[in-house]
Amino acid sequence: MTTLEFLRDNGLTPGVADFKHWAAEFQREMAAGLAGEKSSLRMIPTFLSAQALPHSGEPVIVLDAGGTNLRIALMEFTDQGPKAEYFNTVPMLGTQGRLTIEEFYDRLAELMAPIADRSGRIGFCFSFPCQILPDLDGKVLHFDKEVSVSGAEGSVLGVGLRAALKKLGKRHDHRVAVINDTVAAMLGAMSQGLGDSRSMGFILGTGTNICASFPTDAIGKLPASLRQRGGSMVVNLESGGFDALERSAVDLAFDATQADPGTQVLEKLISGAYQGPMALAYLRAAAIEGLLTPAGTAGFEALPSLTAKDISDFLNGGSETPLAFLNEADKAVTLDILDGFFRRAARLTAATLAAVLEACGDAKDPAKPVSIAAEGTTFYKCPLLHKYLLEDMETLVAQGMGLYSKFVQGENPNLTGAALAALG
Numbered sequence: 001m002t003t004l005e006f007l008r009d010n011g012l013t014p015g016v017a018d019f020k021h022w023a024a025e026f027q028r029e030m031a032a033g034l035a036g037e038k039s040s041l042r043m044i045p046t047f048l049s050a051q052a053l054p055h056s057g058e059p060v061i062v063l064d065a066g067g068t069n070l071r072i073a074l075m076e077f078t079d080q081g082p083k084a085e086y087f088n089t090v091p092m093l094g095t096q097g098r099l100t101i102e103e104f105y106d107r108l109a110e111l112m113a114p115i116a117d118r119s120g121r122i123g124f125c126f127s128f129p130c131q132i133l134p135d136l137d138g139k140v141l142h143f144d145k146e147v148s149v150s151g152a153e154g155s156v157l158g159v160g161l162r163a164a165l166k167k168l169g170k171r172h173d174h175r176v177a178v179i180n181d182t183v184a185a186m187l188g189a190m191s192q193g194l195g196d197s198r199s200m201g202f203i204l205g206t207g208t209n210i211c212a213s214f215p216t217d218a219i220g221k222l223p224a225s226l227r228q229r230g231g232s233m234v235v236n237l238e239s240g241g242f243d244a245l246e247r248s249a250v251d252l253a254f255d256a257t258q259a260d261p262g263t264q265v266l267e268k269l270i271s272g273a274y275q276g277p278m279a280l281a282y283l284r285a286a287a288i289e290g291l292l293t294p295a296g297t298a299g300f301e302a303l304p305s306l307t308a309k310d311i312s313d314f315l316n317g318g319s320e321t322p323l324a325f326l327n328e329a330d331k332a333v334t335l336d337i338l339d340g341f342f343r344r345a346a347r348l349t350a351a352t353l354a355a356v357l358e359a360c361g362d363a364k365d366p367a368k369p370v371s372i373a374a375e376g377t378t379f380y381k382c383p384l385l386h387k388y389l390l391e392d393m394e395t396l397v398a399q400g401m402g403l404y405s406k407f408v409q410g411e412n413p414n415l416t417g418a419a420l421a422a423l424g
Helices: 003-009 016-034 101-115 157-167 181-191 249-256 265-270 272-288 294-302 308-315 328-360 377-381 383-401 413-423
Strands: 060-065 069-078 081-091 121-126 130-132 138-140 175-179 200-204 208-215 232-236 370-375 405-408
Touching (some): 016 328, 060 413, 069 101, 121 181, 181 413, 208 265, 249 265, 249 272, 272 308, 308 377, 370 413, 377 383
Parallel strands (some): 370 405
Antiparallel strands (some): 060 069, 069 081
C-alpha cells in the first residue's frame, strides 16, 4: 500500500463533491434542529438579538468557563471601552479531577466571592451544551471537552450558583445571563466594531461551534408568540455534534476509546482536544499497513501520547517535539498523513461555515462580507488547518458559491460578550 492509497482509503483526500455533500447535509440538520425535529445540531435559541447591543456604566460580574480555563472578572463599559477592575484565571473546574455538580457550584461561588457584592448582574459565558431559558439563565445539557462533572444534566446555572453564594453568606440575588462562548465571541467582536447584525461566531479550539442570527419566524421550535414578533435571534448551533458524516475505520476505532463514543462527531474530527490522539491513531494505522520503517513503527508504538501543540511544533520545524525520533523517510510519510488529516478537517470546517452563510442568506455582496468572529488556538495556531481553511473559504465558498465572508478577532470577546448579555 502507498501513502496515497492509505489516505484515499481513509477519506483523507476529500474533493469538491465531498464539500458539497457535507454542506448540504449540514443545512438539512440545521433545518431539522430549528424546527425542533430530531437532529445532531441542537440549534439552541439564545433569546438575544444581535441587532441592538446595550452599553451601560453599570459593573457586571463575568464568568468565562471554557474547556481549559475558568476566568472571573468585574467589567464595566466606559467611554474608553470595556474595563476590567478584577481578573482571575484558574484551571477549569472538572479538569483537575471529577467533581459533583454541587462541588462545582461551591467552588465557583468561592472563586467569585471577592466580587460577589459588587454587582447584581452576572454574565456567564458557558462553553458547554446548555439550553438557554427565556429569562436568559441556562440549563446544563452536559459537560464535554473532557471536563468531568457528575450530576450536571438539567442543572440550572443561575439557581445553583445563587444557592452556593447564599451558603457563603454572600449576595445571592444576582440576575444571571448565560451565553455560549461562540455567541460571546460574536457579540464581543461586534461591540468593538468588527461586525454587524449579520455576523457569525466561530470557535475552533479545544472544541468547536458556530452561532449565527436567524429570522425569528424561521425558528419553529419557539412558541408562536415569539415567532410572530419578527426580527432575528442568535442561535447557538452546537455544531460540534454534527454527525451526518461517513467515518473511516480509524475514526470509529478512535471514537470507541473516548468517554462519549458516538457523540460530538464533527468536534472529534477537527478540534484541538482530539487532534493529537486521533492523528496518532492514523499514524499507528499507517505503521500497521507497512508505510513506516521498523524504527518509525516502534517509535509510534512507544509514544504514549500526542497533542495538537506537539503537531504544530513539528509542522513548524521545531526540534524539541515527541516526533524527533523520525528519520527522513518516516518524516516524509508522517507529513503526508498529517497533510491529509488537516486537509479533511479544513474542508469539513469550510463546508459547515458555507452552509450557515447560505442559510442566513445575506452573504452575496463581495463588498459587504459577513464577519466571522473566530476564536480558538486550533484556528490560529494549527498551520496546515489554517492554511487549507483559508484556501477553501476563498475557492470553494467565495468563488464557488458566491458567499463572501472574512474572519475577525476581538479583544477578550468572551468577557465582553458575556457582559453585554448580562446588560441586555
